[in-house]
Amino acid sequence: MIILPLYTPIQIKNLVIKNRIVMAPMALDIATELGAINHKIIEHYRIRTRGVGMVIVEHTYINPVGKAHPYQLGIYDDSLIPGLEHLAAEISGQGVAVGIQISHAGARSLDYPYAPSSIQSQYLTRFGCRDKNSYRVLPKKLSPLDIEDIVIDFARAARRAQKAGFDFVEIHGAHGYLLNQFYSPLTNLRRDEYGGSLERRLTLPVEVVKKVRRAIGKNMPIFYRLGADDRLPGGNTLDNSVIAAQVLEAAGVDCLDLSGGISGYLQNGPEGFFAYMAERIKPHVNIPIITTGGIKTGNRANEIIASGIADFVGVGRALLKESEWAYKEWVRMGSGTQPYKVI
Numbered sequence: 001m002i003i004l005p006l007y008t009p010i011q012i013k014n015l016v017i018k019n020r021i022v023m024a025p026m027a028l029d030i031a032t033e034l035g036a037i038n039h040k041i042i043e044h045y046r047i048r049t050r051g052v053g054m055v056i057v058e059h060t061y062i063n064p065v066g067k068a069h070p071y072q073l074g075i076y077d078d079s080l081i082p083g084l085e086h087l088a089a090e091i092s093g094q095g096v097a098v099g100i101q102i103s104h105a106g107a108r109s110l111d112y113p114y115a116p117s118s119i120q121s122q123y124l125t126r127f128g129c130r131d132k133n134s135y136r137v138l139p140k141k142l143s144p145l146d147i148e149d150i151v152i153d154f155a156r157a158a159r160r161a162q163k164a165g166f167d168f169v170e171i172h173g174a175h176g177y178l179l180n181q182f183y184s185p186l187t188n189l190r191r192d193e194y195g196g197s198l199e200r201r202l203t204l205p206v207e208v209v210k211k212v213r214r215a216i217g218k219n220m221p222i223f224y225r226l227g228a229d230d231r232l233p234g235g236n237t238l239d240n241s242v243i244a245a246q247v248l249e250a251a252g253v254d255c256l257d258l259s260g261g262i263s264g265y266l267q268n269g270p271e272g273f274f275a276y277m278a279e280r281i282k283p284h285v286n287i288p289i290i291t292t293g294g295i296k297t298g299n300r301a302n303e304i305i306a307s308g309i310a311d312f313v314g315v316g317r318a319l320l321k322e323s324e325w326a327y328k329e330w331v332r333m334g335s336g337t338q339p340y341k342v343i
Contacts, residue, residue, distance in 0.1 A: 006302040007330060009053075010311060012221045012254050012288060015167050017097045017312075019053035020305050021326045024292050024314035025101045025170070025225075027058045027069060035061065035074020037083030042090055048319050049094035051326030054312070056223070056257070057087065059103035059172050062157040063150070065112040066104030066178065075102055075157045084164035092165065099168035099223060102157040104150055106178030107139040107187065114146065115139035116182045117189040147194065147204060150178070154208045155215035162216045169216065171208055174227035174259040179205050183227065183244065184262045186235045198240055202247050209251040221254040223290075227261030228277040236261055238280045245281050256281070257290040257314065269293070271300040278310040290314050298329030 007019040023045075030040050045055060060075035061067040067074070074080055084100070091098040107115035118141040142150070158169045173179035181187040182204045188195045194203050205224070212222055226248065228241040236244075245256055258277040259265050274293035282289045292314035295301050301313040318325045 004298075004302050004330075004333060005306040006298060006313070010288065012168070014219055015097055015221055017053045018095065019051075019326075020312045021052045021054070021301065022290055022312045022314040023048055023052050023055040023319055024316040025056040025058045025172075026316050026320065027072065029069040029071045031071050031073040033071065035067070035072060035076065036080055037073070037087050041073065042087055045087065046090050046094070047323045049091055049096045050324050051328075051330055052096055052315075052319075054097040054099070055091050056170055056314075057091075057098065057100040057166075059101040059177075060157070062102050062104055062153040065109060065114065066106070066150075066153075067110045068103070068105035068108055068177070069110065072110075075100070075160050076153070078160065081160055081164050084160070084166075088165040092167065097167045099170050099221075100161045100164075100166050101170040101172050101225065102154060102161065103172035104154070104178040106181045108176055108178075109139075113137050113139035114142050115178075116187060116195060117141055119187070119189060141190075144192070144194075147207075151204070151207050151211050155211040158212040158222075159215045162220055168221035168223055168254075169212065170223035170225055170257060171205075171212065172225050173205055174225045174257075174261060175265055176227070176262050179208065180227040180261055184230055184236050186230060186232060186262050198243060199247075202244055205244075206247060206251045209248060209253055213252040222252055223255040223257055224248050224253040225257040225259055228258045228274075228281065230261035231263045232261075235263075238277060241277070242281055242284045245285050249285050249287050253287065255288045255290065255312075256285065257292075258310075259292055265292075271295050271297065272304055272313075275304055275309050278304075282308075282310065288312060292316065298326075298333050301329075302333065 060073045063076045107113045161169045230236045278289045278291040288311035290312040291310035
């Protein structure tokens with residue numbers, strides 16, 4: 001049997017992950033109107049577990065005001081816990097670590113756009129989102145009391161994830177959603193403790209991480225999806241995100257999931273087009289790094305892990321196209337006909 005770095009185990013806190021392939025969070029927009037789990041969602045994830053080490057369930061809205069899509073999955077109420085528990089059990093029952101992403105859409109909210117600053121979010125229209133109506137409405141500037149409520153809602157959402165049996169929770173701070181809006185100087189024009197300098201623009205993300213940690217205790221891992229590069233003039237750069245990564249680690253983040261910032265996640269380029277983010281940031285932190293970006297082959301994923309650029313590779317569209325991608329790539333890369341097992 002050929003031992004590939006991509007298929008070796010790794011541990012985060014008490015969580016052992018059998019290999020380095022992550023099913024990346026991808027919004028399906030197929031939940032009920034109230035954000036509840038249904039059979040379609042269960043089946044979508046169940047058939048994609050073979051061969052992956054970890055699944056991050058798509059972003060879930062922490063309160064109704066933060067909803068991004070009409071049929072987005074929700075985590076804003078205790079009544080949703082039984083359905084989420086069913087989903088977590090279906091995935092973990094396949095021997096796969098499972099987490100869930102929690103999010104607030106901010107200026108990208110479907111019906112109630114709120115933002116760090118009351119400005120038109122022209123930067124957020126650049127990557128073809130379905131919720132374009134929100135861009136025609138001037139978002140309301142969040143008050144300090146509004147912000148305090150949102151921090152509490154993130155913590156409550158994380159606690160629901162824990163009660164539902166998820167192994168970890170991922171806080172969404174990328175792709176132009178609320179925490180990313182606070183982090184980016186393109187969308188945060190505040191002059192209070194939540195805006196201005198890089199340190200103050202990180203105040204809300206840090207408050208969320210710390211509140212989540214208090215809610216779920218010391219053992220459950222916290223992941224953070226960081227919009228590490230706005231890729232727009234005047235936006236955040238990797239130099240900013242090296243500092244942000246260190247601040248988030250100090251606040252209690254156990255794993256960083258790197259992706260695009262205000263300009264979003266879509267980009268034409270070679271496989272692993274976001275790997276440059278991990279290559280720049282990983283030497284400056286002591287926690288695992290996930291990289292993504294159009295991974296289509298196990299060879300490229302294995303190369304990223306073997307070279308030390310990142311600790312995990314997130315795979316999205318390849319798994320949408322072929323549900324057993326991870327297993328089939330393992331077979332193709334030299335396992336012969338032996339059944340998949342942890343190496």
